[in-house]
Amino acid sequence: MxxxxxxxxxxxxxxxxxxxxxxxxxxxxxxxxxxxxxxxxxxxxxxxSSGAQGPTATRGGVNAAQxxxxxxxxxxxxxxTQGFRQTTNNPLDFALEGDGMFVVASDIVRNDPQGDVFNPSNPVEIDSINLDESNVSYTRAGNFYLDTNGNIVNSEGLYLMGFAGGDTNNITALNIPEDAQSFSVQSNGTVNYIDAQGNTQVAGQVALANFSNPAGLQKAGSSLFLNTENAGFTGLAEPETDGVASIVSGSLEMSNxxxxxxxxxxxxxxxxxxxxxxxxxxxxxxxxxxxxxxx
Incomplete structure (x- = not known):
């Protein structure tokens, strides 16, 4: 043929x-x-069809025929690449300006010796989460919501990860107390809220994951990505530090x-x-x- x-x-x-x-x-x-x-x-x-031949004393070289x-x-x-930004004026819509991805997780495991399962309905237990043993995904989709317990979750119910008490080693699921009168998110990821007494409190700081090769991430559906050995995960960082993005509250990054x-x-x-x-x-x-x- x-x-x-x-x-x-x-x-x-x-x-x-x-x-x-x-x-x-x-x-x-x-x-x-x-x-x-x-x-x-x-x-x-x-x-x-025929291989290349080098020149001789009486004849020039011949190229290969393929x-x-x-x-x-x-x-x-x-x-x-960066997608365009759409203004929504929804305080729980976050757009990233720069590199980095939001960290969301389910089946969360605490980082204590007993390895107890994380209970998001009890704010006292929101501390020191082990991401290596939890079901972790990454996303640029910044449309988040509050569940009945005050946890910040995405449309799939996955918890938004952040830092507690300004400690980058203390990873937590961000929670806003039910008695909070209002809340806001700064460009550096700090989540502030007004308590029942009218005082400003800090709920935590949004954590961003940085990758040296984001093209190496694996698409998992639902606008989520999974880490791979070729993605070059460099760890979690605070927004506006270590070359990661800043957060624009009230906006969404759309498709590129x-x-x-x-x-x-x-x-x-x-x-x-x-x-x-x-x-x-x-x-x-x-x-x-x-x-x-x-x-």
């Missing part, structure tokens, strides 16, 4: 993958904290998908797919001519 037919098939498969990624980008064009994907291609191994065997998917990248670019990429992928189908039909016509030689 003709090599061009199999090269066309490989091209069609590659552009199908690209259209899948573009379709997912467009579907999430209005998803808070979404990071778009990108597909890159590589050529496949080439078949050697026939390509098609294309393959090189990588599917997550592009972690650019519709104009997405539609342009979709058109080029469609044309590339069509061109590869033509390769297959042309190869089929050649095979038909070969079969007709018998007549």
């Amino acid at each position: 003709l090599r061009s037919m199999y090269a066309g098939i490989s091209g069609m498969k590659g552009f199908q993958t690209k259209l899948d990624v573009i379709g997912n980008n467009i579907a999430n064009v209005n998803t808070a904290g979404f990071k778009k994907g990108r597909v890159t291609f590589q050529d496949m191994m080439s078949q050697m 026939i390509g065997l098609g294309a393959q998917t090189g990588s599917i990248d997550n592009i972690h 998908v650019d519709l104009a670019s997405a539609f342009t990429e979709m058109i080029t992928a469609q044309r590339g797919f069509q061109a590869n189908t033509r390769i297959i039909t042309t190869s089929d016509e050649i095979l038909q001519e070969l079969v007709n030689l018998k007549r």
